[in-house]
Amino acid sequence: xxxxxxFSILLVFCLAGCAASTTSVLPLTVxxxxxxxxxxxxxxxxxxxxxxxxxxxxxxxxSDQQANAYLNRVGSELVPTLAGVAPNFNFYxxxxxxxxxxxxxxxxxxxxxxxxxxLDNEAQLAHVLGHEIAHVVQRHSYIDRIxxxxxxxAAHVADLFLFGTGLAYIPAGMNLAxxxxxxxxxxxxxxxxYVSSQHYDLRESIQLFHHLNEVKHTKEVGSVWASHPLxxxxxxxxxxxxxxxxxxxxxxxxxxxxxxxxRQRIATISIERRLASQQxxxxxxxxxxxxxxxxxxxxxxxxxxxxxxxRAQHPQAAAKEYAWLYDKNNHKELEKSFIDAGDDNKKLAIxxxxxxxxxxxxDFQSHRGLGLLYIYDDNPNAAKQHLQRYLTxxxxxxxxxxxxxxxxxxxKDS
Amino acid sequence: xxxxxxxxxxxxxxxxxxTGCATYTSVREHASLAEVASDLDSVxxxxxxxxxxxxxxxxxxxxxxxxxxxVRDQLxxxxxxxxxxxxxxxxxxxxxNAIANDEDLAFSLTQAKEALDHAKKDLYSGKAxxxxxxxxxxxxxxxxxxxxxxHTGAETVLLMDYYGFEKSAGLKTKDAAAGILLAVLLGSSNxxxxxxxxxxxxxxxxxxxxxxxxxxxxxxxxxxxxxxAEHAFNExxxxxxxxxxxxxxxxxxxxxxxxxxxxxxxxxxPASYDPDATTAEDTADTKAAIATQPINQ
Numbered sequence: 001x002x003x004x005x006x007f008s009i010l011l012v013f014c015l016a017g018c019a020a021s022t023t024s025v026l027p028l029t030v031x032x033x034x035x036x037x038x039x040x041x042x043x044x045x046x047x048x049x050x051x052x053x054x055x056x057x058x059x060x061x062x063s064d065q066q067a068n069a070y071l072n073r074v075g076s077e078l079v080p081t082l083a084g085v086a087p088n089f090n091f092y093x094x095x096x097x098x099x100x101x102x103x104x105x106x107x108x109x110x111x112x113x114x115x116x117x118x119l120d121n122e123a124q125l126a127h128v129l130g131h132e133i134a135h136v137v138q139r140h141s142y143i144d145r146i147x148x149x150x151x152x153x154a155a156h157v158a159d160l161f162l163f164g165t166g167l168a169y170i171p172a173g174m175n176l177a178x179x180x181x182x183x184x185x186x187x188x189x190x191x192x193x194y195v196s197s198q199h200y201d202l203r204e205s206i207q208l209f210h211h212l213n214e215v216k217h218t219k220e221v222g223s224v225w226a227s228h229p230l231x232x233x234x235x236x237x238x239x240x241x242x243x244x245x246x247x248x249x250x251x252x253x254x255x256x257x258x259x260x261x262x263r264q265r266i267a268t269i270s271i272e273r274r275l276a277s278q279q280x281x282x283x284x285x286x287x288x289x290x291x292x293x294x295x296x297x298x299x300x301x302x303x304x305x306x307x308x309x310x311r312a313q314h315p316q317a318a319a320k321e322y323a324w325l326y327d328k329n330n331h332k333e334l335e336k337s338f339i340d341a342g343d344d345n346k347k348l349a350i351x352x353x354x355x356x357x358x359x360x361x362x363d364f365q366s367h368r369g370l371g372l373l374y375i376y377d378d379n380p381n382a383a384k385q386h387l388q389r390y391l392t393x394x395x396x397x398x399x400x401x402x403x404x405x406x407x408x409x410x411x412k413d414s
Numbered sequence: 415x416x417x418x419x420x421x422x423x424x425x426x427x428x429x430x431x432x433t434g435c436a437t438y439t440s441v442r443e444h445a446s447l448a449e450v451a452s453d454l455d456s457v458x459x460x461x462x463x464x465x466x467x468x469x470x471x472x473x474x475x476x477x478x479x480x481x482x483x484x485v486r487d488q489l490x491x492x493x494x495x496x497x498x499x500x501x502x503x504x505x506x507x508x509x510x511n512a513i514a515n516d517e518d519l520a521f522s523l524t525q526a527k528e529a530l531d532h533a534k535k536d537l538y539s540g541k542a543x544x545x546x547x548x549x550x551x552x553x554x555x556x557x558x559x560x561x562x563x564x565h566t567g568a569e570t571v572l573l574m575d576y577y578g579f580e581k582s583a584g585l586k587t588k589d590a591a592a593g594i595l596l597a598v599l600l601g602s603s604n605x606x607x608x609x610x611x612x613x614x615x616x617x618x619x620x621x622x623x624x625x626x627x628x629x630x631x632x633x634x635x636x637x638x639x640x641x642x643a644e645h646a647f648n649e650x651x652x653x654x655x656x657x658x659x660x661x662x663x664x665x666x667x668x669x670x671x672x673x674x675x676x677x678x679x680x681x682x683x684p685a686s687y688d689p690d691a692t693t694a695e696d697t698a699d700t701k702a703a704i705a706t707q708p709i710n711q
């Protein structure tokens with residue numbers, strides 16, 4: 001059997017793949033007109049455009065004009081002067097509750113509502129934006145793609161010698177917004193540069209990492225904004241960089257109130273996305289943060305009611321979240337403890353819904369919550385009463401069909 | 415003695431194996447499907463989620479967009495045809511245009527798919543389901559699909575999720591080389607080589623008012639086309655939908671007039687009509703409509 005042919009083919013691939021070098025990739029601030037010259041960079045640019053269209057088609061981008069205008073104003077002011085051909089920078093808010101932000105090589109920068117809900121002011125926002133802008137300016141996606149290609153080709157050959165068992169083969173995947181440790185550090189350094197050029201208070205850049213470190217339960221995989229060990233390291237590095245650059249940190253723009261106005265427009269999206277993902281504890285954290293920032297009102301009490309109701313109704317999901325957050329095994333005892341806590345959770349749900357109605361008797365969504373809770377609690381009369389109250393609100397609710405179908409089932413069963 | 419012992423063991427194993435061999439199914443049906451179906455008459459096919467990629471040697475997998483468009487069209491055509499054959503009224507709705515102009519509808523569709531993913535975890539977790547047990551399930555997407563009802567007027571929606579891959583020449587060569595090397599080392603004359611292509615489809619029919627999952631099925635195959643969906647549809651439940659109900663006709667003029675007015679009154683009642691509800695806008699309109707129907711003599 002002739003074994004040389006497949007090896008020859010693989011060797012050709014390896015040599016071809018290893019030919020590309022990252023040292024010839026210039027940042028967009030340096031005149032060299034190399035942007036989009038290579039086919040590989042054009043490919044990742046096209047993929048970025050495609051990813052954006054997909055997000056639009058799925059309705060994943062927040063369309064609030066005021067919120068978007070604010071974000072784009074802050075972001076565009078941070079973009080450094082670019083030389084030659086360069087992408088346009090656009091900033092978007094994603095309806096995703098995890099603490100994350102990412103940049104695509106086509107200049108589109110996306111911030112999750114989950115991250116935005118955890119920032120305190122515009123200066124902290126500026127640092128996040130500056131960091132993501134730096135990834136685009138430095139063409140990190142393209143550099144990463146060259147490095148990955150070389151690594152993968154080599155891994156394939158190694159894999160072959162390990163007889164296709166996959167032991168050495170780690171697929172690089174299509175993650176255009178995934179960067180190396182060095183690239184993240186470079187972006188942090190440049191972010192400080194961009195932020196100081198717009199006279200933001202650099203103490204907030206340092207405070208950002210300290211603050212994110214305090215955010216409970218940040219476990220999102222692949223997010224540099226949600227890793228505690230990374231945040232500590234970045235906090236230390238940021239302090240060191242600012243010292244070395246001898247930048248004045250005694251004063252600067254913070255714009256806390258402007259930022260809070262912006263946050264309020266998108267605050268509930270983060271909570272609702274957590275609930276949809278059955279992340280009840282994280283949803284509770286988000287609600288408590290809003291109560292701290294904006295004060296208590298019927299809306300937040302309603303969401304607390306929802307959290308406790310859903311915890312009671314979905315104890316397995318609650319146990320799974322707990323196991324994930326606290327690195328426990330999701331074993332039967334853990335599930336049982338959440339099932340046993342069902343009555344307590346129902347009681348707490350009722351308390352919060354009723355408090356919401358006390359704060360605002362026209363809080364119809366709390367009637368909905370109570371109705372659903374009483375269905376689960378096998379109290380059809382109370383359920384019907386509250387669901388009926390919900391349906392009689394002046395503006396027809398969007399889920400009237402679902403609620404009416406529940407009423408029909410209750411009537412049929414009684 | 416040894417041979418006898420081995421034979422007995424083989425016989426025992428055969429008996430255990432054959433009695434334990436039930437026919438399993440990937441179909442899941444609502445526990446009260448027949449009853450629910452009698453109140454439903456229309457369906458809309460949501461735009462299928464289709465992802466087909468070319469897996470390449472370098473790992474820089476590429477989407478096969480032309481193939482995705484082709485399979486998407488095939489799936490929609492197939493689904494509409496089969497659902498019509500099953501007796502449902504298929505509603506034509508331009509989702510692409512509606513989604514482009516309505517972020518809420520676009521997001522509702524995303525949420526519906528996410529809710530379905532959650533429901534499928536419950537429907538397909540645990541041990542395999544025997545054919546005779548396929549119609550014992552209750553799962554709901556909640557209100558996530560109400561927006562589809564609002565925009566299309568359809569009482570049910572078909573959701574489809576399709577994934578496919580093809581391997582590049584370079585990757586096929588690598589797989590072949592790996593298989594050959596392994597065979598050589600093991601002294602085997604057969605080289606096991608992984609498939610050059612594959613596809614998987616997930617279908618779900620959902621009640622757009624209650625969110626109840628009425629029927630789901632999933633299939634995999636080697637070809638990257640809509641054929642696996644065709645196979646999945648072959649297991650669509652044989653139930654009587656409201657659109658298939660036959661309304662008896664009367665002989666005399668007077669009786670037929672009365673029957674016509676009764677039938678007209680029956681048609682205006684929405685599927686979710688609650689005779690006890692007195693203040694919901696729709697039911698109030700419905701009651702008013704019935705009250706003003708002229709009674710012919």
